[in-house]
Structure formats: structure tokens, C-alpha cells
Amino acid sequence: ASSIEMQGLHKRFGRDTVALDGVDLDIRAGEFFTLLGPSGCGKTTLLRILAGLEEPDDGSLVVGGKNVTEVPPHRRSVNTVFQSYALFPHLSVRENLAFGLKMRGMPAAERHVKVDEIADFIKLGDLVDRHVDQLSGGQRQRIALARALICEPDVLLLDEPLSALDAGLRSQLQVELLRVQKRLGMTFVFVTHDQQEAMVMSDRIAVLNGGTIQQVGAPREVYERPVNAFVARFMGHDNLYPISNRQGGRLTTALGTLTAEDPGDGELLLIRPETLDLLPGKVEGDNHLTAKVAERLYRGSHAEFRLEIGDTTLQATVNNRGRHLPEIGETVTVAVAPEDLVTLHE
Numbered sequence: 001a002s003s004i005e006m007q008g009l010h011k012r013f014g015r016d017t018v019a020l021d022g023v024d025l026d027i028r029a030g031e032f033f034t035l036l037g038p039s040g041c042g043k044t045t046l047l048r049i050l051a052g053l054e055e056p057d058d059g060s061l062v063v064g065g066k067n068v069t070e071v072p073p074h075r076r077s078v079n080t081v082f083q084s085y086a087l088f089p090h091l092s093v094r095e096n097l098a099f100g101l102k103m104r105g106m107p108a109a110e111r112h113v114k115v116d117e118i119a120d121f122i123k124l125g126d127l128v129d130r131h132v133d134q135l136s137g138g139q140r141q142r143i144a145l146a147r148a149l150i151c152e153p154d155v156l157l158l159d160e161p162l163s164a165l166d167a168g169l170r171s172q173l174q175v176e177l178l179r180v181q182k183r184l185g186m187t188f189v190f191v192t193h194d195q196q197e198a199m200v201m202s203d204r205i206a207v208l209n210g211g212t213i214q215q216v217g218a219p220r221e222v223y224e225r226p227v228n229a230f231v232a233r234f235m236g237h238d239n240l241y242p243i244s245n246r247q248g249g250r251l252t253t254a255l256g257t258l259t260a261e262d263p264g265d266g267e268l269l270l271i272r273p274e275t276l277d278l279l280p281g282k283v284e285g286d287n288h289l290t291a292k293v294a295e296r297l298y299r300g301s302h303a304e305f306r307l308e309i310g311d312t313t314l315q316a317t318v319n320n321r322g323r324h325l326p327e328i329g330e331t332v333t334v335a336v337a338p339e340d341l342v343t344l345h346e
């Protein structure tokens with residue numbers, strides 16, 4: 001496995017499109033690292049620069065302690081899996097897997113052993129003699145992954161490799177991919193626009209917007225302590241409220257005044273929906289808000305509520321432990337824990 005250091009990477013297309021606007025990023029050896037952001041934020045461009053398929057206008061790139069900014073793709077120990085499988089449809093699975101080894105001049109007998117090994121490893125054993133066009137989408141994506149792994153690169157780049165698959169298959173391959181990465185100890189740089197996928201897979205996540213990095217951190221940091229409103233919204237948060245008045249830990253927003261233990265100095269209050277407790281009826285108390293249930297989505301393991309407090313909306317997620325789940329129209333008390341309140345910047 002290799003570490004990756006990027007410094008001041010800039011990339012423009014034509015005159016007006018700034019794809020990367022100064023990216024500094026350190027990825028550790030053996031890390032499952034994810035680039036997360038909306039379409040057009042520069043994820044693929046960054047990955048192509050790592051692969052050597054695109055040249056940065058400015059900045060430097062060090063892989064495994066070696067400056068590779070000027071090194072051509074085939075001389076980097078980096079391999080890529082793309083969203084579309086890019087397999088040879090007229091060849092068998094075995095021929096597809098052996099292709100890269102053949103290009104490197106490995107003798108046929110050795111190739112055969114190597115293909116059997118990797119096919120076994122990624123549980124494709126009984127498919128190796130089939131033609132690619134006889135396989136399902138999930139099987140093809142597994143083969144694309146096996147083909148990228150077979151040359152044992154120090155770094156594997158994966159550009160939305162699962163986003164063409166349906167939900168069931170996708171979560172199955174997420175688990176498999178994670179298992180393979182941990183077993184091989186290889187550095188993975190994974191691209192996705194799906195925050196759930198990023199949280200499940202990653203040791204660390206970099207959130208990108210408009211060609212710049214907004215935040216780098218472990219999944220819990222990025223979700224629980226987003227540094228700005230963009231990151232918070234992208235991670236799925238809706239409960240963001242401008243603070244109109246502040247006295248120490250007493251924060252006033254459209255919801256009312258709440259006490260926060262260690263809120264930081266941001267101008268927006270973030271309330272995570274799963275930190276809220278709902279009590280039936282009106283219960284007086286500190287950090288209690290009276291609300292009306294406007295919407296209820298029952299999801300079995302939990303339920304999601306849209307609550308109205310005056311003209312303001314608050315989302316709450318409640319674990320289903322067999323206790324009372326309020327109905328639409330019901331009045332409830334929302335209990336907010338001071339230690340769960342954080343603030344962030346716009």
C-alpha cells in the first residue's frame with residue numbers, strides 16, 4: 001500500500017470551467033478513502049489526475065513517497081475501476097482477467113494460476129470460462145474489480161463503481177469491497193455522490209464542492225460535526241436554524257431558546273434528528289419544545305417525524321422500542337439534549 005499526498009492541485013477545462021480549485025489532501029497507506037460530493041464537483045477529474053490520465057495545471061502529486069506528477073499512467077502503481085465495466089464483451093472472464101498480465105509479458109501458465117487465485121478470492125470461481133455477455137451487472141462489476149486487483153497495484157481508484165447497480169446488489173458489493181480492501185491492505189480511493197455509501201465504506205471522507213475540499217474526516221466527524229452548511233446539507237441534515245441571539249450557551253432561533261453545552265461559534269444551529277426525544281403531550285422543562293406532528297413515516301425499525309413549532313419545521317427520528325409513536329395532529333414535547341447541539345458556519 002502507498003500513501004498519497006496532493007498539494008495545490010488546480011485543473012481548468014477551457015476558459016470558464018474550474019474543475020479543481022486548489023486541492024490539498026493526504027491519504028494514508030492502506031486507507032479506504034472516499035471523495036464525496038455532488039455531480040460536477042471534480043471527483044472524476046481528481047481521480048484521473050491520480051491515475052495520470054489528466055495532467056494538473058498546477059500542483060504536485062506524491063504516491064508512495066515518489067513525486068509522480070510527471071509520470072505516465074502505465075508507470076504508476078495505480079489501477080482504476082470505472083462506473084461502466086469497460087470489459088471486453090467478446091472475451092471470456094478468464095481472458096478479461098488475464099489481459100493486463102499478458103500485456104506485462106507474464107507467461108501463460110503463470111497467468112492461469114493467477115487468474116484462478118483472484119477468481120477464487122473474489123468468489124467468481126465458477127464463472128471464469130463464461131463469456132462476459134452472459135453475465136449480470138453485478139457479476140460484471142465484480143470482474144472489473146478483479147481485473148483491477150490482479151496486477152496488485154499499490155493504490156486502487158474506484159469511480160462510482162457501484163452506482164449502476166440496484167440497491168440490494170449494491171449493499172452486498174459494498175460489504176464485499178470493504179472485505180477485499182481490508183484483506184489486501186491496499187489503499188483505496190473511492191468516489192461516490194451517495195453519503196450513505198460513503199459513511200458505510202470509508203475510514204475517512206473528503207467532501208468536495210466546486211473543486212474545493214470542504215471537510216476531511218471520519219464518517220462520524222463529517223456527519224456529527226459538519227464544518228459548514230454545505231457539508232451538513234449534503235450529509236442529509238435539514239434541521240439548520242440561523243441563530244438570532246446568543247448569550248453564552250443560550251441560543252435563540254426560530255424554534256425558541258435552547259441551552260447548548262459546547263456549541264462552538266457558528267451562526268447556524270444544527271439539531272440532529274436522531275438526538276431528539278418525543279414525549280406525549282405538553283411537558284414543562286428545560287430544553288423542551290412544544291410541537292405538533294405534521295407528518296409521520298413509519299419505517300419499522302424507526303419512525304421519522306416532521307414536526308411544526310410555530311411556523312418552523314423540525315425533523316425527528318425515533319427508534320421504535322415498542323413505545324408510543326405519536327400520530328399526525330398530536331401535540332408532543334421535543335426534548336433536546338444540550339450536549340448534542342452544535343453550531344456551524346454558512
Ligand code: ADP
Nearest residue numbers: 013017018019038039040041042043044045046
Ligand atoms: P464529478 O466527477 O464530480 O461529477 P468531474 O470531475 O467530472 O465532476 O467534472 C468537474 C467539472 O469539470 C464539471 O464542470 C465538468 O463539466 C468539467 N469537465 C470534466 N471533464 C471535462 C472535459 N474533459 N472537458 C471539459 N469540461 C470537463
Ligand code: MG
Nearest residue numbers: 043044045159
Ligand atoms: Mg464523475
